[in-house]
Amino acid sequence: MKTMVISAHPCLEQSRANQAMSRELKRYEDISFRxxxxxxxxxxxxxxxxxxxxxxVDRVVLQFPFYWYSSPPLLKKWLDDVLTYGWAFGSGGDNLKGKEFIIATTAGGTENSYRAGGENLYTVSEMLRPIERTLTKCGITYLPAFVTYNANAGSESYLAEEAIRYAAYIHEPSEALVL
Ligand SMILES: Cc1cc2nc3c(=O)[nH]c(=O)nc-3n(C[C@H](O)[C@H](O)[C@H](O)COP(=O)(O)O)c2cc1C
Incomplete structure (x- = not known):
């Protein structure tokens, strides 16, 4: 399976969590990282x-830090520009049909905060619904998101472990992620 990871971090060089993730992915030849x-x-x-x-590619991973319960703006622009009518959706727009997409995001908040009754009220999956629907409208197979919580407060070793968990996650067959 060919996987392309599209990272959308405004400054990857100064990042801790996303940089640990991208560093880990460089070990894998089957993944192209952008x-x-x-x-x-x-x-x-x-x-x-x-x-x-x-x-x-067969699978695309959209990797980004969670900013205001969404993605940084260049990824939104990428979706706006690239998923065109007649190519990605609409009449004749079936080029992405059956491809798998995974969102991988890092959040400053804790996992406990992202649930009903928690500080952020909703799960990250719930907050990703606009992107989920954008992709499913294009016939894409939307797989469950990978989330690293506590990304700012987490230690270097925690982020390194999360990066290893991330690399394993995006290598999983789709059945393993949904069942
Ligand atoms: C503009 C901005 C908005 C943010 N919004 C959120 C948010 O809505 N929820 C959250 O949990 N963290 C939020 N954060 C924290 C980032 O998600 C966190 O700093 C990032 O995931 C850490 O990853 P990095 O080390 O790769 O930059 C925000 C950070 C910034 C700079």
Whole structure:
């Protein structure tokens, strides 16, 4: 299975959690890792190039720090620009049908805070629904998200362990993630 990881961190070099994750992924030859903010410093996304890359992979991981209960803005722009009518959805737009997408996000909040009655009221999965529906509208198989909680307060060793758990998670067959 070919997997492409699209990281959308405004400054990956200064990050702790996402950098630990990207560092871990470099050990795997079956994963192509991309840093969206580094590739598009002026935010002009090469739509044809992105669509061609998508055609070549079976699974896509969208990796980002959770910002205001959503993704950093360049990933939203990537979705807006790349998932075009007639290509990703709508008449003739079946190029992404059956491809698997996984969201991988790091949150400052604790796992306990992301539940009914907790400080953040909802689970991260619930808050990812706009992205989930965007992808399912394109016929994509949306797999359960990977979340690292406590990303700011967590120690280096905790983040390194989470990065190993992340690499294992995105290598799992879809059945193992949904059953
Ligand atoms: C602009 C901004 C918004 C954020 N919003 C949230 C949020 O809604 N929920 C949350 O749990 N953490 C939030 N955080 C914390 C980040 O998720 C956290 O700093 C990040 O996941 C740490 O990963 P990194 O070390 O790779 O940067 C926010 C941080 C910033 C800078």
């Amino acid at each position: 840093d969206l903010y580094a590739e598009y410093p002026d935010w002009t996304i090469d739509v044809k190039h992105e669509q061609n890359l998508l055609l070549q």
